[in-house]
Amino acid sequence: MSEHPRRPYMVGNWKMHKTRAETRDFVAELAPRVADHAAYVDVAVCPAFVSLAAALDAARGTAVRVHAQTMGRAPQGAHTGEVSAPMLVDVGVHGVVLGHSERRRDDGETDRLLAEKVPAALEAGLEPILCVGETEEERDAGEMERRLRHQVQEGLELVPTERLAEVVVAYEPVWAIGTGRVATPEQAQEALGFVRALVGDRSRAGAERIRVLYGGSVKPDNAAEILAGPDVDGALVGGASLEVADFAALVAAAAR
Ligand code: PGA
Numbered sequence: 001m002s003e004h005p006r007r008p009y010m011v012g013n014w015k016m017h018k019t020r021a022e023t024r025d026f027v028a029e030l031a032p033r034v035a036d037h038a039a040y041v042d043v044a045v046c047p048a049f050v051s052l053a054a055a056l057d058a059a060r061g062t063a064v065r066v067h068a069q070t071m072g073r074a075p076q077g078a079h080t081g082e083v084s085a086p087m088l089v090d091v092g093v094h095g096v097v098l099g100h101s102e103r104r105r106d107d108g109e110t111d112r113l114l115a116e117k118v119p120a121a122l123e124a125g126l127e128p129i130l131c132v133g134e135t136e137e138e139r140d141a142g143e144m145e146r147r148l149r150h151q152v153q154e155g156l157e158l159v160p161t162e163r164l165a166e167v168v169v170a171y172e173p174v175w176a177i178g179t180g181r182v183a184t185p186e187q188a189q190e191a192l193g194f195v196r197a198l199v200g201d202r203s204r205a206g207a208e209r210i211r212v213l214y215g216g217s218v219k220p221d222n223a224a225e226i227l228a229g230p231d232v233d234g235a236l237v238g239g240a241s242l243e244v245a246d247f248a249a250l251v252a253a254a255a256r
Contacts, residue, residue: 004035008227008254009168009234011129012045012241013215019070020054023047024165026244027058027066033248037255038063041234045241049083056092065127067095070143075124085124095127097236099155101174111154119158122166129168129236130155131215132195136175145194152198160162164206168213169195170236176216178238181212183224188214189229196231220249227254 018026027045034043044065047055053067072082088096098121099114121128132151134144152169159167167241171191176183183191192212200207214226216238226232234254240246 005208006233007042008040009042009211009213010247010254011043011067011097011168011170011213011234011252012235012247013100013238014045014047015069015238016048017101017242018047018051019028020051023051023054024058024168027055027062027064029244030248031062031064033244034251035063037251040255041251043251044095045247049060050094052088052091065094066092067097067127068093069097071096071098071117071121071126073120075120085121085126089125093126095129095168096121097129097131097170097247099151101131101133101172101177105174107223111151114151114155115157118155118167119160120162121161127166127168129170129213131170131172131236133174133177133216136173138171139175144191148191148194149198152195153201156202157197159208161203161206163201164199165209167222168211169199170213170214170215171195172236178217180217182217182219182222183214185225185229188226189231192229192231192233219248220246220253223250223253224256253254 004010044067046067046069068088072079074084075084094202103109118128134147138147195212196207199210211233213234213236218235218237219240
């Protein structure tokens with residue numbers, strides 16, 4: 001196949017940042033800046049729940065997608081404080097970040113829970129972005145592959161084989177998140193190639209088409225070399241997604 005089977009994907013994870021007004025201004029400014037790249041790159045931002053509506057308003061009619069940062073496991077019910085996948089679809093959200101390392105660390109999200117959330121998102125019509133990645137201790141102990149194998153296999157376990165390619169996997173080494181310590185291009189490529197091979201154990205076709213992203217201290221000055229890896233389909237970006245100029249530069253880097 002001469003044409004690349006996967007469209008690059010740049011996703012801005014805003015975490016607990018930005019008011020509604022800041023969200024609206026950001027999306028309104030971002031949309032025209034990335035419009036020319038939209039033919040080649042998918043672009044999404046992930047605001048806090050209370051700013052989703054503001055983001056969706058500003059993104060209407062543009063190429064910018066709006067994702068949530070997490071969701072509840074059940075479609076509805078007695079789960080105080082949770083927001084379900086069907087509720088997110090109802091307001092127009094396109095996708096959802098699942099199993100971010102901050103939620104694994106702070107909110108006790110486990111691979112078992114994610115095994116249920118990933119297919120729940122798909123069933124509701126959301127694009128799941130499953131986050132995986134090893135800690136520094138795990139890497140130093142030679143446990144990276146074992147950790148990734150567990151996270152990927154369990155996170156995708158209940159996804160029907162024919163829908164694997166609809167999931168996005170973000171490899172984010174915990175030691176590179178918000179630290180300014182970015183993985184080398186070789187480390188990123190190696191881990192993403194490994195993730196793709198794990199998907200290939202389930203389905204060759206799924207592995208060819210599933211998008212795998214790198215995350216962890218991606219900035220405009222290091223993006224190009226990371227994105228050059230053959231298995232690197234884009235990035236999940238935290239800090240550098242909070243400034244329009246930086247995030248637009250990252251989208252431009254992915255379009256090249
Ligand atoms: P960072 O965050 O780009 O600030 O390292 C990445 C993430 O947590 O998704």
